Amino acid sequence: MPQSAFDSRRLSIFRAVAEAGSISAGARRVFLSQPATSAQIQQLEQKVGRALFERSARGVRLTAAGAELLDYARRVEALLQEAAAAVMPEKAPVGPLILAASTTIATYIMPQLIADFLKSVGHFSVRLKVGNSTQVIEWVEQGTVPLGLVEGPSDQGRSRLEPYLDDEIVAVVAARPQKFCLPKNAAALDETPIIWRESSSGTRKVVERALRENTGRRPAPLDLEFGSTGAIKEAVLLGLGVGFLPRRAIQAELAERQIVALEIDGLCFQRNYSWVIPGRDLSGLAQRFHRFAMRGRV
Template structure:
């Protein structure tokens, strides 16, 4: 079997997008070229690697096996290409903005550790910035990419960063969805029973994961909670543990502190999930291998921080009419009518 790296990269893009058309658009190929490459690939494999669907494609069992090996092969090819480049006195710099909701200690460490392996020969610089700052940072040339949270199943480009204000700007940016990240509503163990919903601690007022809980409590309690904005998830976690209020934390960040007895789930409020997405400039001239390796770095880093427990897309709760004890999608249940979180 003789499969070249170009074909494997095309195959990887099809698996990421689920569509020959979308893969062709991202790679700058014609759709017929992608289709021809994938047919040739299937002839070499000896059986179909894609199941053709009305609106795209899905991997067969052989396709799943090939995908896992292709990921390893392309990682090695990228490392070889980097190693064969002439050493530079000043390695190329790749600056990535990360919103506070994804910029807690373990997550930053994962990005750095994986980036050292996949982005060898490139200096990766991380910048923590609010969601509202991302577009201006792109415009100023201050960042090459951004790791943000977006709404699950939001297909409208106007919702790229969860704000309609980006509708007239979305042509400048493109989104690569990486993983769904789960968030859990928590409060401090010593918090007075019944006072959970009066105060909410947040890290970024423009991030969908941080806006969700205050809005949920406002709709449930008919009055807005008091909001404390601290700018970092470490600050949010510490303030919540100390009893200042409740918060939405990434499950991976909250888990250790729940076990240690510092946090507990907020009664009657479901776990939720949002997309961790990489935002890139649509007309970025950086080498394709660097963009691909950055995408894979962030995909692996967010996957390691992803929890397996069921959660609910935000739109299924705030977008629906039932906040008074009805069953919500994804196995979570809304507040019991007899439960008061703002009393």
């Protein structure tokens, strides 16, 4: 098979179409016309002698051969970035650096970490996908993101979790008087409205497990559920219930005495933030970012 079948530009076009799910969307990603992109894919399929996509009115879907080639295409791109960094260390790396993080981490950890990294190696494009812990793990395992950072315990599949930072989840209420009795111990939470994150949130999994082990307390009809840390903070400030929030996310509100932390006997919520690393080793910019973060963790 001629080596020209796998020139880097053609592999980039193939990857764009595979990840976008259609010829037209892939063409926009690589700044080509749809006919030119379609021609490149056809030429690649002719060279390898196998169909790489199943085509339909809804778009394209990878065949088994296409899925295998996509994995190699991603690795080739990462290795090219790594090679450039090795032989041209004086030049800033070429992005994009693609990362994923769960909501709390994306808000309170990643911006500073990314800023420090760019200051160290030079400025380039960074894309940060935000979701809950389950979504981040899925993105890494699907290969759409090379590196993720999540909180809480997770039942990961093909990926592995590597501990990064420790954090504490704090039970908090608004500083002003409440319409409900403040819980003094874990058992009293049965009579207290709790403001939860969504069920797939890493923060919620930590809290639910601790409450289940200590009191058997589970979500109740009068509890509330919000999809972000920021929304829970606002609900707490409005006096809607007790929220369980990462200490890193509420430092300003605690310092300004807008909210107060509760000492609840028998409950302690410790957890760590963990890197989600694919089954294969990291390479390219993702590897450099991970090494940088691990050296400078606080």
